[in-house]
Amino acid sequence: MNDDHSPRTLETVTRACRVIEALEELGGAGVTELADHLGLSKSSTHSYLATLREQQFVVKSGDTYELGLEFLYLGTAVRHNHDLYRHGSEEIERLADETGEYVHLMAEQHGLERNVYKVAGENAVGAEYHARKQQRADYLHFSSTGKAVLAQLETGRLERILDQYGLVERTEHTITDRERLYDELQRVRERGYAVNDEEEIQGIRAVGAPVVDSDGTVLGAVSVSGPKSRFDGELFNEELPEAVIGSANVIEANVNMSSATRSL
Amino acid sequence: MNDDHSPRTLETVTRACRVIEALEELGGAGVTELADHLGLSKSSTHSYLATLREQQFVVKSGDTYELGLEFLYLGTAVRHNHDLYRHGSEEIERLADETGEYVHLMAEQHGLERNVYKVAGENAVGAEYHARKQQRADYLHFSSTGKAVLAQLETGRLERILDQYGLVERTEHTITDRERLYDELQRVRERGYAVNDEEEIQGIRAVGAPVVDSDGTVLGAVSVSGPKSRFDGELFNEELPEAVIGSANVIEANVNMSSATRSL
DNA sequence: TTAACCGTTCGCATATCACGAACACTGTTC
DNA sequence: GAACAGTGTTCGTGATATGCGAACGGTTAA
Numbered sequence: 261m262n263d264d265h266s267p268r269t270l271e272t273v274t275r276a277c278r279v280i281e282a283l284e285e286l287g288g289a290g291v292t293e294l295a296d297h298l299g300l301s302k303s304s305t306h307s308y309l310a311t312l313r314e315q316q317f318v319v320k321s322g323d324t325y326e327l328g329l330e331f332l333y334l335g336t337a338v339r340h341n342h343d344l345y346r347h348g349s350e351e352i353e354r355l356a357d358e359t360g361e362y363v364h365l366m367a368e369q370h371g372l373e374r375n376v377y378k379v380a381g382e383n384a385v386g387a388e389y390h391a392r393k394q395q396r397a398d399y400l401h402f403s404s405t406g407k408a409v410l411a412q413l414e415t416g417r418l419e420r421i422l423d424q425y426g427l428v429e430r431t432e433h434t435i436t437d438r439e440r441l442y443d444e445l446q447r448v449r450e451r452g453y454a455v456n457d458e459e460e461i462q463g464i465r466a467v468g469a470p471v472v473d474s475d476g477t478v479l480g481a482v483s484v485s486g487p488k489s490r491f492d493g494e495l496f497n498e499e500l501p502e503a504v505i506g507s508a509n510v511i512e513a514n515v516n517m518s519s520a521t522r523s524l
Numbered sequence: 525m526n527d528d529h530s531p532r533t534l535e536t537v538t539r540a541c542r543v544i545e546a547l548e549e550l551g552g553a554g555v556t557e558l559a560d561h562l563g564l565s566k567s568s569t570h571s572y573l574a575t576l577r578e579q580q581f582v583v584k585s586g587d588t589y590e591l592g593l594e595f596l597y598l599g600t601a602v603r604h605n606h607d608l609y610r611h612g613s614e615e616i617e618r619l620a621d622e623t624g625e626y627v628h629l630m631a632e633q634h635g636l637e638r639n640v641y642k643v644a645g646e647n648a649v650g651a652e653y654h655a656r657k658q659q660r661a662d663y664l665h666f667s668s669t670g671k672a673v674l675a676q677l678e679t680g681r682l683e684r685i686l687d688q689y690g691l692v693e694r695t696e697h698t699i700t701d702r703e704r705l706y707d708e709l710q711r712v713r714e715r716g717y718a719v720n721d722e723e724e725i726q727g728i729r730a731v732g733a734p735v736v737d738s739d740g741t742v743l744g745a746v747s748v749s750g751p752k753s754r755f756d757g758e759l760f761n762e763e764l765p766e767a768v769i770g771s772a773n774v775i776e777a778n779v780n781m782s783s784a785t786r787s788l
Numbered sequence: 789t790t791a792a793c794c795g796t797t798c799g800c801a802t803a804t805c806a807c808g809a810a811c812a813c814t815g816t817t818c
Numbered sequence: 819g820a821a822c823a824g825t826g827t828t829c830g831t832g833a834t835a836t837g838c839g840a841a842c843g844g845t846t847a848a
Binding site: 268270271272290292293302303306310322 | 825826827828829834835836845
C-alpha cells in the first residue's frame with residue numbers, strides 16, 4: 261500500500277521540465293538568463309532549448325525563447341478529456357448564471373488543488389481573487405473546494421498530504437492546526453459542503469461541495485465565491501450551500517451516467 | 525541568414541516530448557501500451573513516466589498514466605502572454621457578436637498554423653469545422669488566416685516553409701500548385717485580406733486578415749468562417765472583408781499602443 | 789494450480805550528456 | 819574606429835546517466 265520507494269528518474273527529463281517551468285515563470289528568456297536561473301551551463305541550457313524547439317514545444321523570437329502554442333493545445337486537450345469538464349462545464353455555467361458569482365471547478369492532483377474550469381457570473385467580483393486562482397497549483401486546506409476534497413479522502417492519503425505540504429498560513433483565518441482541521445473536515449462530511457471564510461483571501465468567502473464518483477472516489481469539487489459583504493445570512497448558510505450541492509450532484513449524475521453507458 | 529546547421533539535441537528530451545504527445549493522442553495509457561507505441565523498452569518507458577509524474581506533469585490513476593492539469597495551467601499562461609490574445613481577445617469577441625459567425629485568432633509557429641483563440645457567434649455553425657480546428661497544428665496554405673500570414677512573409681521564409689511541408693491537398697479546392705499559390709498571395713497582398721473557398725473543408729468559406737506589427741512582422745491573423753450558403757454576394761465580398769480588416773487593424777493599434785508605452 | 793498478463797526494480801555496458809573553451813556576432817564605449 | 823562586454827552558438831572530451839533485458843511482485847483468467 262506504500263508507493264514510497266522513489267523510483268528511478270531521469271535527470272535529463274527533470275531538467276527539461278525545469279526549463280519549461282522557468283520559461284513560463286519568466287515569460288520567455290534568453291540562454292544566459294535561463295542558464296543562471298537554473299544553475300546550468302550556457303551550453304547545456306542551449307541544448308535543452310534547441311531540443312524543445314525542434315519538438316515545437318518552444319519558439320524562438322529574436323534571441324528569446326518562449327513556450328509555444330503547443331502547450332495551449334495540450335492544455336485544452338487535457339481539459340476536454342477531464343471528466344469534471346466533460347460532464348460539468350454546462351452545469352457550472354448554469355450555476356454562474358443562477359448565482360451571478362464566481363464559480364470554480366477544481367480537482368486534486370499530487371496533493372494540490374488545480375483549476376479545471378471557472379466562470380464569472382454577472383455580479384462576480386474580485387480581480388485579486390481571480391488572479392490568485394490563476395496560480396499553478398495551491399494548497400487544499402484553505403479553500404472551500406480543497407476542504408471538500410480533503411474531507412472525502414481516506415485518512416492515509418489525507419495524512420500523507422498534510423505531512424508533505426503542512427498547513428501553510430495564507431491569512432489570519434487560515435486553519436493551521438491539524439486537530440482543528442480534522443474537526444472542520446468532520447463538519448464538512450456532516451453538512452455535505454465546505455466553507456472558506458476568508459481563509460485564503462481577506463474579504464472573500466466561498467462555499468464548495470465535492471463531486472464524488474459512484475465508487476466513492478472524489479473527482480474534485482465545485483465552489484461559488486464572492487465578497488464577504490454579500491456572502492452572509494441565509495444566502496451564505498442555506499441558499500448557496502444548497503445550490504452548490506445541487507450542482508455537484510448533477511455533475512455526479514452526468515459522470516455516472518456516462519460511465520454506465522460506457523460499460524455496456 | 526541560414527539557421528540550418530541542425531544544433532545538438534538531447535535524445536532524452538526528445539523522447540520525453542514524444543511520451544507527452546503519445547499520452548495526449550492516446551488519452552492516457554499504461555506502461556506497456558506506451559512502450560509499444562514508442563518503440564522503447566518497458567523499463568525505459570517507466571522511467572520517463574515516473575520522472576514526468578514526479579515533476580507533476582503527469583498523473584497516474586490506477587495503472588494508466590495521463591497528462592496532468594499542469595498542462596492546462598501552462599496553456600492558459602501561454603495564451604495570456606501572447607500578444608494576439610492580450611490585445612485581441614476583446615476585439616475578437618466583438619467581431620463574433622457583430623457577425624454572429626465563428627471567429628478565429630491564429631498565429632504561425634514553426635511554419636504551421638496554431639489556434640490562439642476562437643469565439644462562436646450566435647449563428648455560428650459547423651461542428652465539423654470546429655473539430656477540425658481543434659487540431660494540434662495545421663498547414664498554412666489552405667486557410668484564410670494561413671494565407672493571410674503567408675502573404676506577409678519574406679520570400680525566403682515562405683519558400684522554406686513550402687519546401688518543408690509541401691502543398692498538401694485537403695479538399696478538391698485546395699491550391700496545390702506553387703505558382704497558383706504565389707498568384708493568390710499576390711492578390712491577398714493587393715486586397716489586404718485572404719479568402720478560403722472550401723479549400724480546407726467542403727462547404728465552408730472564410731475571410732481572413734493579417735495582424736501586422738509596427739516593424740512589419742506578422743503576428744498572426746483574424747478570420748470569420750461559416751457555411752458557403754450564407755457566405756455569398758455582398759456579405760462575402762465586401763462586408764466581411766471590411767469587418768475582418770477592421771478588427772485586424774484594431775488589434776494592430778492595441779499592440780502598437782502597448783509596445784509604445786512599454787518603451788517609455 | 790497454472791499461466792499470461794500487467795507494472796515495477798535492478799545491474800551492467802555503452803552511448804549520452806554536461807562542461808568549458810572557443811567561436812561569431814552585436815552594440816557599446818572611449 | 820578599435821577594443822570590449824555582452825549576447826547566442828559550436829565542439830571535443832571525460833564522467834555518468836540512461837537503455838536494455840531479466841527477474842520480481844501482483845492481479846486476473848483459465
